[in-house]
Amino acid sequence: MTPVHAERRRRLMAAMGEAGCDAVLVYGNAWQCDYLRYVTNFPPVEGEAMALFLADGETRLFVEHPGDAARARIETPHAETVACDNIVETVTAELGRLGNRKIVSAPATLMPWGIVSSDAAKEVEDGTALIDGLLLVKSPVEIEAVRRAAEIADRGYQVFMEACRPGRAEYELIADIETFFREAGCPENFMILGSGGVEVRGMHPPGERRIQIGDLVTTELTPAVDGYYAQVCRTLVVGEPSQAQRDAFDVYIEAVEAGQAILKAGVTAGEIAKAENDVFRKYDLGIYCTSEYTRVRGHGLGLFVDNPPHILEDVDTVLPAGATVIVHPNTYHPAVGYMVLGEAAVVTDKGYETFSKLPRELLSVPA
C-alpha cells in the first residue's frame, strides 16, 4: 500500500468513526473515480467499479471485466477483488447481506439506479458530503503529488509550445503532448484546446483545424501523478501578439491576481469568483462572466479534474487550508476571442502556494 493511500484510509476510518458509520459504498468509472480511488486506490481505465469499505478497513472491490479483476489483484492487493457478471446485482446482494448496519454511499449522483432503488439500499444514507470533506483537504503527501503533477504540466506546456506550429492540426499537437506524458510515465491527462481568432468562444477536444499565423491558441493541460491532477491554463499567439491581444490578456492577468490576492484559508469560493469578475466588470466585460460565455472561474483539483468547489459567485463553500484549486478567469473577450490563464495552487492559512513556474503572460511562438 502506498503511503498516500495508507494515509487516506486512516483519515477515512477516522471520519467514519466520527459519523458512526459502519461501511462506505463508493462508485467510480473511467471518467470520475475520485471517491473510489480515495478509498481503494484503484483507477478504472475503461469501465466502472465499486467498493465496500468497512469500518475496520476491510475492503471489497467489485469489478466486471476479467481483465480488471486480474489488474485489481495486482494493483490493489489489500482489497478483496470480487469479479462480477453484473456489478449492480452483486453489490445490491452484498448490501443485503450487511444487514442492520449504518451504511453510506457516494457519490449520490453516479451511484447506479439499480442499487439506489433497491430494497437493500433503502436504509443506505448519502455519504457524498463525508467523502467530499476528505477529498477537499489534502495532506502534505497528497499536496506533494499535486506539486509533481504541476511540474509535469509545466514541462508539458513547453512541449505544447514547440508543437504549436503553423500548418499543424489540433489533434497533432495533442499527439506530441501525450507522447511526452507517456514517456514521462504519466498515464492520464485532461486536455481541451481552442485555436483561431475572435470567432473562438471556448475550448473543445482537438479537431482537424490547422494552426495559422496570428492564431490565439488556448489550452488547459491537466496531467495526473499518482491519481492527483494539476492544471495549467495558458494562452499563446502564433507570431507576435497584437496590441489588442496584449491589452485583452492584461484583464485576465489582473483577474487571476485579484482572485489569488484574497485566496487563503477561510475565504469562500464565491468571494474569489467575485474578485475575478469585478475586474471584468471594471472594464465593462461583466457579461463575459456569465454562463453564456464561461462555465466556472476556477475549481478544485485532486483525484478528479473538476472537484468541488466550483469558483462561482453563488458558491459559499469555505476553502480550508490544504485545499487545492485553480483560479482561472477563462472566458471570451469580444476584441480577440477566448483566452485562458491559471495554475494549480494549494490554500494555506496565510495565503496560497503555486507550483507552476510558467510565466503568467501572453505567450507566443514563432510564426
Added chain:
Amino acid sequence: MRRGLLSWDEAEVPAAVLDARVARCRDAMMVDGLDALLLYNNFPRPAAVSWLTHFVPYWSQGVLVLPPDGPPEYFVSLSKRVAGWIAETSHMGEIVSTPRLGADLAKRLDDTKRVGIVELGRLPGGVGRPLSEALTKTEMVDATALFRSVRHPADDAEIAITRSAAALASECLDKALGEGPWRRSGALTAAIEGPARLAGAEEVIVELAPDLAHDTALRRIDGDVELGARYAVRVSLARKGHWVRIGRTPGDGDEKVAAWLASNPTPSVGAADGGITVDSVVLEACIGTAPLSPVVGLPAGAPGVVGAVLSVDGALHLASLPVLSGDGGVVPL
C-alpha cells in the same frame, strides 16, 4: 479523458447509415410499445449513443431521447458553448444543455406512458431519481435486451471503421516493437501511442504486463517501470467510436501465437495444439453502452476482440486479436 481526434466524416459514416440504425431501434420500440427510448452516455459509456448519432463525449454525461418520430434529441450536462461542437461532430436533432439532466428529461417525457431505458439499472442515481420522482404515471422499463436485439449485425460503415482501427493499431504496435528491444514502460508506451494519435486515433490505451515472470495482468502503468525479460503489451484503440484491441508478447513464440490465434480465433480453454495450450480466453463485443464488454459468444455479424493467455512450450503469452463474426464463423478482422 478522451482527447484524440473527434470529428465526423460523412463520407465514412453517411447520415443515412445513422438514420438506418435509428430506424432499427424504432422498429423495436414499436413492438415493445415504447413512447421513447433513452440511452445514457458518458466518457466510459459512449457506445450506444455514438452508434446512433456518431457523437463521442470527451467529458460529462448526457441522455439521448429517441422519440417515435423525428430526430433523436440529446440532453447533456455540457455547457451551451459546447453544443455547436456536438452538432458539428454528430447527427442528431435538438441539443439541450442542462445542469439538471434528470429533471429536464422528466419534463420532456411528461406525456409518455411507457419509456424504455437501455441499461436502466446502471443509470446514474442523479438521473434516475428525478426521472422516477417526476414520471409517476410513466412506466420505465429496461430496454437493454431491446437494444441488443437491434445492435447487430454491424453495417458496412461500422465494419470498415473497425477494420481501419485494427490496421492502425496493428501498424503502430508492430512498428514500435520492431524498434525494440524496450527496457522502460514509458518509452514503449509513447512509441505506440504517439504515432497512433498522430494518425488520428480517437483514443489509445496502452497496457502492459511488464514482467511475465511476476504476473500476466495487463495494466496502464502509472510511472515508468523497467520491463522484464519477457513482457506483454496490448493496445486498445478507437476510431469514430469503434474500438479494437491488439496484444502481443514480444520474443520467441510471438509469431507462432499470432498465426495460431488467427487460425483459431475462438479458442477453448484447455485446448492444446502444436505446443500451444490455452489458459484463458475473453471474448468482447460492443453490445450496449460500453465500447467493449465481455460476451459468451459474439453476436452474429459483430466485430469483436478475442484475448487469450496461452502457454507456448511452457512460456506464457498474451495475445489479442480483432475478429468478425460472419456467415462462415468467426474470422480475423
